[in-house]
Amino acid sequence: MxxxxxxxxxxxxxxxxxxxxxxxxxxxxxxxxxxxxxxxxxxxxxxxxxxxxxxxxxxxxxxxxxxxxxxxxxxxxGCSALAPTDYTDRHNQVASIIHWDVCRHFGVPVESRWYRHHPDRLVETDDITMMWDTTIPTARKIKANRPDICLRNRKTNTCLLIDISCPADGNIGKKHAEKLAKYSDLRVEISRMWHCRTLVVPVVLGALGTVHADSRDGLSTSEAGFASGTCNRLYKPD
Structure with a gap:
């Protein structure tokens, strides 16, 4: 083995x-x-x-x-008994790193260490609106309308739909493709409603540590301006 x-x-x-x-x-x-x-x-x-x-x-x-x-x-x-507890906690910790970095970049007061950070459901500044695990209301019915993080940047007129997954390491390619397909309708609808450029950013990390090649690229090429710090903490944690 x-x-x-x-x-x-x-x-x-x-x-x-x-x-x-x-x-x-x-x-x-x-x-x-x-x-x-x-x-x-x-x-x-x-x-x-x-x-x-x-x-x-x-x-x-x-x-x-x-x-x-x-x-x-x-x-x-793969254990159904651990899915509602340990797997959910792991998923939320990864999402918290990204949420914490976005807050720091846009000057929102946060804890000094990411692992002490508890994301607020809604964060707003003059430039951004960020929603955490929130259903996004749309004009037409969209089945997948609750990404982990929705970041709207009014200054750059962009919106990022960030969704995290920590599957079995052999399934990271499949899971990455699923995330892109899952939120494609929401991406189109938000672009139409808010008249902004919308990107789906899957962050896929294998449960034993494998990193999908496009996960880092997706964060790095996003227009939020926070990716450098986020990538370092996701893949090279403090």
Whole structure:
């Protein structure tokens, strides 16, 4: 099983350099770094590992949901019992980094550290309106109308629809394409209603650390002016 993650990161659409950037910049304790690498190598002692690798007489079924096989990938991105809690918390933390950076860029008072930041549902200044996890009212019915962050910049006459996903690492390409398709109708409708240029910016990070090549590019090429700090914290956290 060793080497599967490495081979995955060598294939498109993975940005290999950014995927491994945390090893140089995250400054994690050695034990934490070792645990992450062990998870990437599928070397954690899950029930599936005990059954298939150690040949012990145990059920390989997940002890949390009692449905799927208890593999590393299942634990970090596929367990229905963890989806409403741990997966949601992880998703919200990634979104909070972006929200915090936008606030800092536009002079909105925030905590000094991103992990202490609690996003407000609505943030407004003279230049921007930013909505957090809010349904956007539209003239015609749009099924997907609640992106994680909607940032309208009146000064540049642009709107960013930022949506975050942390899927299983092998699914980052599929999830990125899904996000673009999901919000395509909303992008067209907002452009029509607000008479502005609207962009969909999917931020897709694999549960074990893979980075979609277009996630960083999407932030970097956006017109919000906050991408540099956001990218550094997303892919090379403090």
């Amino acid at each position: 060793h080497g599967q993650y490495r081979r995955l990161t060598e294939q498109p659409p993975v940005d290999m350099k950014e995927t491994y950037g945390w090893l140089k910049a995250a400054n994690l304790p050695a034990a934490t770094e070792g645990l992450v690498v062990a998870a990437q190598d599928q070397a954690l002692r899950t029930r599936y590992y005990e059954r298939k690798i150690l040949h012990r007489d145990v059920s390989p079924t997940c002890r949390m949901c009692s449905v799927g096989l208890e593999t590393v990938d299942h634990i970090v991105a």
